[in-house]
Amino acid sequence: MPTGCHPSAWPRNLRRPGLLLSVVCVPLLAGAPAHAATGPLDLTGSLSGFVAVALFILAYALVMGEEKLHMRKSKPVLIAAGLIWGLIGWVYVQAGMPTDAEHAFRETLLEFTELMLFLLVAMTYINAMEERRVFDALRAWMVRKGFSYRQLFWITGGLAFVISPVADNLTTAMLMCAVVIKVAEGDKRFINLACINIVVAANAGGAFSPFGDITTLMVWQAGMVKFYEFFALLGPSLVNFLVPAVAMSLFIGKRTPEGVEEEVELKRGARRIVLLFLLTVATAVACHSLLHLPPVLGMMTGLGYLQFFGFFLRRTLPRSLERKRARYTRLGDERRLAQLGSVVPFDVFNRVARAEWDTLLFFYGVVMCVGGLGFMGYLGLLSEALYTGWDATWANIALGLISAVVDNIPVMFAVLTMQPEMSHGHWLLITLTAGVGGSLLSIGSAAGVALMGQARGYYTFAGHLRWAPVIALGYVASILVHLWLNAGSFQVYG
Numbered sequence: 001m002p003t004g005c006h007p008s009a010w011p012r013n014l015r016r017p018g019l020l021l022s023v024v025c026v027p028l029l030a031g032a033p034a035h036a037a038t039g040p041l042d043l044t045g046s047l048s049g050f051v052a053v054a055l056f057i058l059a060y061a062l063v064m065g066e067e068k069l070h071m072r073k074s075k076p077v078l079i080a081a082g083l084i085w086g087l088i089g090w091v092y093v094q095a096g097m098p099t100d101a102e103h104a105f106r107e108t109l110l111e112f113t114e115l116m117l118f119l120l121v122a123m124t125y126i127n128a129m130e131e132r133r134v135f136d137a138l139r140a141w142m143v144r145k146g147f148s149y150r151q152l153f154w155i156t157g158g159l160a161f162v163i164s165p166v167a168d169n170l171t172t173a174m175l176m177c178a179v180v181i182k183v184a185e186g187d188k189r190f191i192n193l194a195c196i197n198i199v200v201a202a203n204a205g206g207a208f209s210p211f212g213d214i215t216t217l218m219v220w221q222a223g224m225v226k227f228y229e230f231f232a233l234l235g236p237s238l239v240n241f242l243v244p245a246v247a248m249s250l251f252i253g254k255r256t257p258e259g260v261e262e263e264v265e266l267k268r269g270a271r272r273i274v275l276l277f278l279l280t281v282a283t284a285v286a287c288h289s290l291l292h293l294p295p296v297l298g299m300m301t302g303l304g305y306l307q308f309f310g311f312f313l314r315r316t317l318p319r320s321l322e323r324k325r326a327r328y329t330r331l332g333d334e335r336r337l338a339q340l341g342s343v344v345p346f347d348v349f350n351r352v353a354r355a356e357w358d359t360l361l362f363f364y365g366v367v368m369c370v371g372g373l374g375f376m377g378y379l380g381l382l383s384e385a386l387y388t389g390w391d392a393t394w395a396n397i398a399l400g401l402i403s404a405v406v407d408n409i410p411v412m413f414a415v416l417t418m419q420p421e422m423s424h425g426h427w428l429l430i431t432l433t434a435g436v437g438g439s440l441l442s443i444g445s446a447a448g449v450a451l452m453g454q455a456r457g458y459y460t461f462a463g464h465l466r467w468a469p470v471i472a473l474g475y476v477a478s479i480l481v482h483l484w485l486n487a488g489s490f491q492v493y494g
Contacts, residue, residue, distance in 0.1 A: 040100055041091065043376040048091050052084045052376060056369050060410075063362075064443070072358045077365025084372040101375075108371030112364055114296045115214070115221060118284075119360060120352065121299040122211065125277040126171050127351040128306060132270035135175050140264040142179050148256045149184065153194050153249055156180055160201035161241050165209030166281070169202035170356075173447035176202075177454050188458050193248050195459035196467050199448045200439045200474070204241040207435030208233035210295075211281065214363065215412040215434045220288075221295060222416050224427045227285050232489070233432050236482040240436045243474035248467060268320055269313050276305045303348075310348040359446070366410045374417045387420035396426060397479060400433025404444035408434045425482075425490035432482055439471055 043049040059080035063073045085105055092101035129135065147155060156176040164172040180194040206212025208230050210220035219225050280302025287298035373379065386395035403411045412434045422430075438444030442452055442464035451459050483490075 040097060041095060043088075043091060044378055044381060046091070048087045049376050049378070052087050052373060053378065055080045055083050056373065059365075059369070072362075074358045074361035074365060077362055077369060081365045081368035081372065084369055088372055088375060104371075104375045105368075108368060108375075111371075112367040114294055115218060115367075116360055116363065118217060118221070118296045118299045119214065119363070121280070121303045122168065123356055124303065124348065124351045125273070125280065125306065126167060127354045128273050128348070129270070129277070131351065132267040132273055133264055134266065134270050134274060135171075137264045137266050137270075139175065139179050139182070143182055146256065147183075148254060149187075149190055150249060150252045150254060152180065152183060153190075153197060153252055154245070156194060157197040157201040157241065157245055160198045161205035161238070164202040164205035165212040168211065169206035169213055170446045170450055172205070173198050173202040174450055174454060177451050177459075181455055181458070190252065191455055191458040192460070192463040193252065193467075195451050195455050196464050196471075197245050197248055199442070199445065199451060199464075200244055200436075200471060201241045202447045203436050203439045203445050204237040204478075207240075207432050208237045213408075213435050215408050216431055218409075218412050218416060219427065219431050224416070225424075225431060227289055229424075229428070230431070232486050233428055233482065235485050236432055236478040237436065239481045240432075240439075240474045240478035243477050244467065244470040247470040247473075269309065272309065273306070276302070276309060280305060306351075307348050314347075363409060367413055370410050370413045370417065374414070379414055379418045382414065383418035383420050387418070387422070392420065392422050392426045393429065393483075395420075396430040396433050399430060400437030400475070401440070403434050403437040404440040408438055408445070423490045425486050425488075428486060428489060429479070429482060432478060433475075436475060436478060440468055440475065441465065 043052075059076035062069065062071065062076040065071075085101075088104075089098070089101050092098055142152075142155065156179055160169075160172050160176045163175075167175075176198045177195055180191055180198070184190045184194070203213070207216065210216050210227060210230055216230065220227060220230070280299060283301055284295040284298030287293045287301075288295040370379070386398070390398075399411050399415065412430070415430055415434075438448065442448040442459070442461045448464065452461065
């Protein structure tokens, strides 16, 4: 075995689970032949290659310790990306081939840029709807209804499953968690169960839509699965949500929390912004399906829709305030009259500024790190080990399990970069497993990590882990349902 491959050869602080441990060691342990390097130089056995792998493992160890270190996850991967491509550039300059490294970097950067702009527009719309109080109004309606704990469990889980395909799984999970914390204040056992259910439902709902998760968006943008073909995963995703939900609901008592009154008034233009978001989604789909252009074109056009509507809201604000002031004066509503004094014009660029920039920068770091390691030849080794040494079905199931420990973004980007020869059914399978595999652990998805912070002390890693067996049962059941319902899609390669 080559020196430096076995985990014992790494420094103690690098012996942490990570995708790149598999990238380097699994192919060699399995005795798989080396795959042709992506770049003209195969650096998988070189010192620079081992240093690059060590850098990524160290960076990802710091990412996994985000909660304890209180350090944003984008910082270590940004540094690792710069150092990895710096190593590549140095090696290729020494070899007299600097343009090869430059071309590879620009290609990887272009892939990220398309996805980043797409995500930025989606985040801007979500922030705009949040600012117009769309989500507050939904939460207040649910709180006022006085549902029982069991009803609340099913309603928040069901809404998480239904909303996440459009509003992304992270935003949806945080919205539903806010409802649970508000209604069941102090009931630690119920809040923990409800949060687990929300995480599973949000991840499952995001798996059958290009807009539900970054990984599904990556698969759609790469052209591996068409927009309407994602809906073949609706049945498996529903099973993934329902199996653990049914088991957990049996442990919820028939109690009703105390009623909480909360009144929320939508801000002007809220409903029209929701409609503009749906129009933006339709534009992106049309660009990709009808014009065969990147979906990001439609999303950026949709950002223009929002900018023009923001201009309309600002220009018509004085007249709107005058009408409301006259109406509230006539009704004698002092509270609403006082609120008019704090109204500020809608500014779309404020919504852009409030996007999850840490997530976007983390995404950049991961894409560039994995792209650099792929250019060195490591993804070729992993592809050879998983998709030649193993059956594609088992390889995709294993990668789904890995995504419970390692973020599903690098897992999916690695698969898309490798582009193994798989049937359409197998591309749907990796989309499913990477999307729902993170539900097995609370740290396995952005939704789970966010809820651990939002419901601190109620929803914990240990509390989620206790229900991992029934979540795993849902994971297995969803795979079996996919293999059964979509059996015909496994026949044709390409």
